[in-house]
Amino acid sequence: MANVEQKDAGSECFSDTGTDTVVSLCDVSKKFCKHLKRSMAYGVVDLLKNLLGIKSEFTGLRKDEFWALDNISFKLKRGETFGIIGANGSGKTTLLRLLAGILPPDRGEISIAGRLGALIAVGAGFHPHMTGQENIFLNGAILGMSKKEIHQYFDAIVGFADIGDFLESPISTYSSGMRVRLGFSIAIHAEVAILLVDEVLAVGDLGFQLKCFNKIGELRKKGMAAIIVSHNMHLISSFCDRVVVLNKGRILHNGSVEEGIRIYRNHLGFYTPQEGEIEKVATGCENFKISAIKFSPPMIDGKVVMKGSSDLEILITYEALQEFRDLEIDISMRLPLPMPADFFQASNKAYAKELNAPKGKGSLRITIKNINLNNFSSLLYVAVWEKKREKLILWWRNIPVVMPGNPLMSGWSCFNIDYQVLPEVSGLNP
Amino acid sequence: MEKNKLSDREITIYRPNQRHDLGFFETWKVMAQNIIHSRELIWQLFKRDFFASYKKSFLGITWIFVAPIMGIVSWVFLNMTGMLHPGDVGIPYPAYVLVGTSMWGLFIGFFNSANETLSAGQALVMQVNYPHEALLFKQTSQQVANFLITLVVNLVVLLAFGVAPSWKILFLPLIVMPLFFLGAAVGLITSMISIVAVDISRIIHMVLGLAMYLTPVIYSNRIDDSLARTIIKWNPLTYLVCSARDIIIYGRLYNTAGFLICAAIAFLLFMASWRLFYVSEDRIIERMI
Numbered sequence: 001m002a003n004v005e006q007k008d009a010g011s012e013c014f015s016d017t018g019t020d021t022v023v024s025l026c027d028v029s030k031k032f033c034k035h036l037k038r039s040m041a042y043g044v045v046d047l048l049k050n051l052l053g054i055k056s057e058f059t060g061l062r063k064d065e066f067w068a069l070d071n072i073s074f075k076l077k078r079g080e081t082f083g084i085i086g087a088n089g090s091g092k093t094t095l096l097r098l099l100a101g102i103l104p105p106d107r108g109e110i111s112i113a114g115r116l117g118a119l120i121a122v123g124a125g126f127h128p129h130m131t132g133q134e135n136i137f138l139n140g141a142i143l144g145m146s147k148k149e150i151h152q153y154f155d156a157i158v159g160f161a162d163i164g165d166f167l168e169s170p171i172s173t174y175s176s177g178m179r180v181r182l183g184f185s186i187a188i189h190a191e192v193a194i195l196l197v198d199e200v201l202a203v204g205d206l207g208f209q210l211k212c213f214n215k216i217g218e219l220r221k222k223g224m225a226a227i228i229v230s231h232n233m234h235l236i237s238s239f240c241d242r243v244v245v246l247n248k249g250r251i252l253h254n255g256s257v258e259e260g261i262r263i264y265r266n267h268l269g270f271y272t273p274q275e276g277e278i279e280k281v282a283t284g285c286e287n288f289k290i291s292a293i294k295f296s297p298p299m300i301d302g303k304v305v306m307k308g309s310s311d312l313e314i315l316i317t318y319e320a321l322q323e324f325r326d327l328e329i330d331i332s333m334r335l336p337l338p339m340p341a342d343f344f345q346a347s348n349k350a351y352a353k354e355l356n357a358p359k360g361k362g363s364l365r366i367t368i369k370n371i372n373l374n375n376f377s378s379l380l381y382v383a384v385w386e387k388k389r390e391k392l393i394l395w396w397r398n399i400p401v402v403m404p405g406n407p408l409m410s411g412w413s414c415f416n417i418d419y420q421v422l423p424e425v426s427g428l429n430p
Numbered sequence: 431m432e433k434n435k436l437s438d439r440e441i442t443i444y445r446p447n448q449r450h451d452l453g454f455f456e457t458w459k460v461m462a463q464n465i466i467h468s469r470e471l472i473w474q475l476f477k478r479d480f481f482a483s484y485k486k487s488f489l490g491i492t493w494i495f496v497a498p499i500m501g502i503v504s505w506v507f508l509n510m511t512g513m514l515h516p517g518d519v520g521i522p523y524p525a526y527v528l529v530g531t532s533m534w535g536l537f538i539g540f541f542n543s544a545n546e547t548l549s550a551g552q553a554l555v556m557q558v559n560y561p562h563e564a565l566l567f568k569q570t571s572q573q574v575a576n577f578l579i580t581l582v583v584n585l586v587v588l589l590a591f592g593v594a595p596s597w598k599i600l601f602l603p604l605i606v607m608p609l610f611f612l613g614a615a616v617g618l619i620t621s622m623i624s625i626v627a628v629d630i631s632r633i634i635h636m637v638l639g640l641a642m643y644l645t646p647v648i649y650s651n652r653i654d655d656s657l658a659r660t661i662i663k664w665n666p667l668t669y670l671v672c673s674a675r676d677i678i679i680y681g682r683l684y685n686t687a688g689f690l691i692c693a694a695i696a697f698l699l700f701m702a703s704w705r706l707f708y709v710s711e712d713r714i715i716e717r718m719i
Contacts, residue, residue, distance in 0.1 A: 032716070043626030043717045050710045055450050101444055104712045109443040121557040127478045129485040134477070140475040142558055170485075389653035 021113070022194055022225045023076035023099065028069060028108035030094055030249075035064040068094045070249040071108070076194070083236040083257065085264045086246035092229045095246070096120060096196050099227065114193025117143065123183025128172035132163055135171055136186055143190045153189040160211065161185035181208055188215055192428045195219070196227045233376060233408075261408055265377055287321040288357075288393045294380070303400040304380070309372045314382060316364040316394065320357050324393065327355040329366055330383040333373070333401070343378060350363050375406045449709045457705045461563050469551055474566040479550075481573060492575065498583040519650045521679060527583055530647035532601040532672040536577050537609045537667065538638060543569030544617025547716065548625060555715050561565035562711055563704075588678075596681025603673075605674045605683075608693035611700035612670060618707040622714045643645065645671055666692040 033039035042062060049055070061067070069091045076082050084092050098110060100118040124363045125142045126135050136157055140150040150157075158167060161182040166174060174182070188195075195216070216239075220226060232235055236243060236257065243260035245267070246252040253263045294314040295304050306312060332345040346368075348355055357364070366382070378401050384394040452460065465472075484490045503525045519526040547566045548555065555562065588595055616634065626630035642648070644658075645667045653659065662668050670691045672684035683689045 039717055040626045043714055044623075047622060047626065047706075047710050047714050050450070050713070051706055097556070098444065101442065102556060103716050104444055104446060105701065106446055108445070112442045112444075114440065116442075118558065124557045125475075125478070125483045125554050130478060138474045138478055141471040142554065142560060144560065147470050148480075292555050369644050 020077045021075050022078050023074075023113075023116075023227070023397065024111045025073050025075075025099075026111075027111045028072045028098065028105045028110055029067055030069040030091075030098060030103065031053035031106050032068045032094075033062070033065045034238075038062075038064050067249050069098070069105075072251055073108075074244055074251070074254055076225050076227065078193075078225055079220060079223045080242065081220060081228065081240050083243035083260070084227060084229045084246060085231070085233070085236060085243055085260060087264075087267070089248075090246040091249040092246055093120075093198070094249075096198055096227070096229060096368040099194075099196060101119050111195065115144070115191065116194040117187055117190050117192035117357070118196040118198075119187050120196065120198045121177055122187055126171055126179065126183065129170050131170055132158075132167045132174070132182060135182070139183065139186045140142045140190070143187060144418055145190050149191070156186045157182075157189050159428065160189070160215070162208070174319060177205060177208075180197075184208075184212060188212070188219075193224060197226060197228045197230075199230055231265075237261060258408065261376070263409075285332060285391060285393050288324060289319045289321070290316060290394060291319060292317045303377070303402050306371065306401060306403050308403050308406045309370055312371055314366040314368075316366070316384075317361070318357075318364065319361045320359050323359045324357040324386050326387045327364075327393075328389065329355070329364070329386065330381075331368065332381045333368075333371070334379045334381065343373070370408060371401075373401065373403055373406065375403050375408050384423050435503045441471050449712065452709075454705055456572070457708050458701065461561075461704060461708055464561035464563055465549070466498050468561050468567075472558060472564050472568045472571065475565070476571050476575075479568070480572050487689060493511070494579045495583060498580040501531065502587055504598060505531075521593045525588050525591040525593050525677065526650075527648050528587055529678055530675045531642075532577070532580050533606070533609070533671045534642055534645065534647050535580070536573065536674070537671055539573035539577065540570060540610045541615025541617045541638065542613075543573050544614040545620045545624070545631065547618060547621045548711065548718075549621070552718060556718060562715075563708070566618065570614070571647065584678075593679065595678050598681040599678050601677055602674065603613075605677050608689075609674065609697040611693075612666070612696035615696065615699040615703040620621055622707065622710055625714050626717055641665070641667060647675070666695065670696065687688055 033042055042065075071324075072091075072095065073084075084095060094103070096118065097120075098105055099112070100116060101112075123135075123139060125139055125314050127138065128166065130138065136154065137147070137150055143148075145153075161178070161184070163178050163182055165175070166178065171179060171182075197216075216226060228236065228239055240257050242255060243253070243257050244251055245260045245264045247267050252267060253260045292315075294315045294317075296315070297304065297306055297310075299305075304312065328347055328349055330345070330347045333343045335343070364384070379397070380399040380401050382394065382396045382399070383392065385392055433476075450458070481491070484493060487493060489496075502524065505527050508524050512696075514613045546569055548562065550569060551562065554560070585595055620631040620634050632701055644661050644665055646662055650671075651659075651662055651668070669685055669688035673689045676682055676684045
């Protein structure tokens with residue numbers, strides 16, 4: 001390795017380190033520059049300084065620089081699985097790159113005991129025209145495996161990847177799933193003491209994911225420590241012994257998983273619309289003036305707070321300056337960003353219900369029956385279209401819905417879906 | 431790498447300016463160790479980039495011979511039509527210019543290899559931690575492999591023109607070392623600069639393109655113009671490139687004292703540039719994002 005240096009156990013920062021600690025970060029900071037040309041200029045300055053033998057001291061920030069990571073400290077023990085969660089831009093990827101030794105820290109110190117493997121991008125360096133077999137040796141060498149080691153695990157790698165007869169075929173003939181399986185299989189067979197996993201478990205088919213979980217479980221039992229970065233709270237909660245919550249480069253929480261997920265949710269930075277400020281959040285159209293949107297149960301602090309297994313009613317009062325025919329009301333309930341996924345989606349078309357809004361004042365009532373979601377916070381999207389989606393009349397996104405009585409997370413975030421969308425337009429017969 | 435398995439606990443520390451704190455000699459030692467540890471990686475990457483590029487062609491590896499043969503054809507043509515008046519070089523002109531330009535090509539190849547050290551691995555650099563200096567040697571071995579093929583073609587051409595190469599050709603590997611040192615010294619620095627300021631590496635590319643005409647490889651050094659003679663005299667590449675050519679054709683160095691001085695300077699430049707590369711590259715690659 002490039003930066004290998006022997007260090008006695010028991011020196012300053014690691015004085016309380018037991019022999020079990022495999023990763024230790026001590027006040028680690030990393031800064032980046034958000035301005036391209038200036039970033040290039042700083043690069044030239046640093047290079048010139050180094051040319052003259054002057055160390056670049058990185059204690060302060062120059063113009064347009066910011067701390068992507070700010071005073072990060074934590075320890076990881078042998079066999080422990082550690083989750084890192086945070087919104088996009090909170091510094092998770094930077095932290096992984098620092099741990100992997102790809103980028104140096106600007107302050108502080110990182111200490112790693114044993115070989116570290118990073119599942120940041122699987123199949124790094126694969127060449128499309130080389131066969132699977134050739135690529136195993138290539139990728140293995142890139143990951144720092146010796147030839148002997150690759151030979152030793154060759155059959156296991158091929159078996160695990162399950163690429164069958166394609167071993168002698170060029171990688172370009174593989175499906176994307178096969179490529180990922182092969183890359184993952186090589187990486188997981190490089191004997192590492194610490195494994196960094198960056199959201200890659202979400203790839204591959206279900207059977208392969210299961211194999212990966214089992215493999216990681218097996219390695220953990222042998223004492224491998226793992227750091228998992230994911231937006232999937234279910235995965236984090238079921239895998240991790242501990243979590244760190246990052247927010248704008250700082251640690252908000254280091255400890256229990258349950259508490260960490262709660263803090264993460266509260267810092268996601270949702271825009272929380274208040275009832276009565278519709279023009280700010282909903283996109284309307286000039287001939288369809290929306291005067292109010294009311295929820296039942298009502299909003300509290302910008303969130304729709306519900307009891308489990310109850311109905312949600314949305315009442316939209318409007319004034320139509322012309323007649324709108326054949327309305328389509330599209331409702332979806334989603335996981336919050338950055339991992340949007342629909343829990344369900346429905347429109348009145350699905351129920352073969354035709355709706356027309358006559359000229360004049362009226363109201364539109366949408367009822368979603370019997371919703372039962374976890375308490376992590378789901379987002380409700382409401383869209384109203386005219387005539388086969390020719391014109392969007394209303395679009396309100398990201399309305400948080402919480403159910404304090406339910407568990408914080410369970411499954412992908414919901415259970416027991418039973419719903420109906422029952423829109424009615426008052427003042428007109430469909 | 432075999433040693434840091436699960437069981438033993440080799441400790442890796444990352445801290446700011448870590449590489450800067452290494453002594454000069456220590457840097458070279460660490461880099462040399464990294465290269466030795468990365469033999470397998472260098473070989474695998476070499477295989478990937480050297481052979482895999484021909485996999486989609488029907489002629490395959492035969493293409494390697496096409497470039498030098500085309501080179502000969504064009505010089506023979508230029509000479510036959512009398513477009514060039516190179517002055518007396520003692521041997522048939524196409525043979526002279528062919529060997530000379532091959533040596534020039536080798537120097538440029540060494541420069542390009544080093545210059546592409548970081549950009550060739552750009553996709554990998556942000557994904558995996560591995561010693562980047564390994565890329566310099568992988569790139570260089572590709573150049574050497576290409577050169578060896580060119581050399582074989584050159585020797586065949588020399589014999590065809592009735593010129594028997596000197597037995598001192600055996601010293602060629604030693605004589606071309608300074609070309610590597612100088613090419614790599616400049617290339618490693620431009621490799622880093624081109625990440626933060628593309629302008630400078632473009633300028634160097636242009637200067638090197640011009641430099642071939644300021645080095646007596648396509649004409650003899652016995653030209654009349656005094657300015658040209660002065661430039662040739664002070665151009666270090668004259669001594670390095672022409673010595674590599676002359677050892678094959680005439681069995682001697684172009685100018686022994688000049689060669690030794692330039693070789694020593696090239697070596698020192700290379701060591702300094704290598705150190706600078708090691709100290710700075712991790713600061714520079716974060717600008718790649």
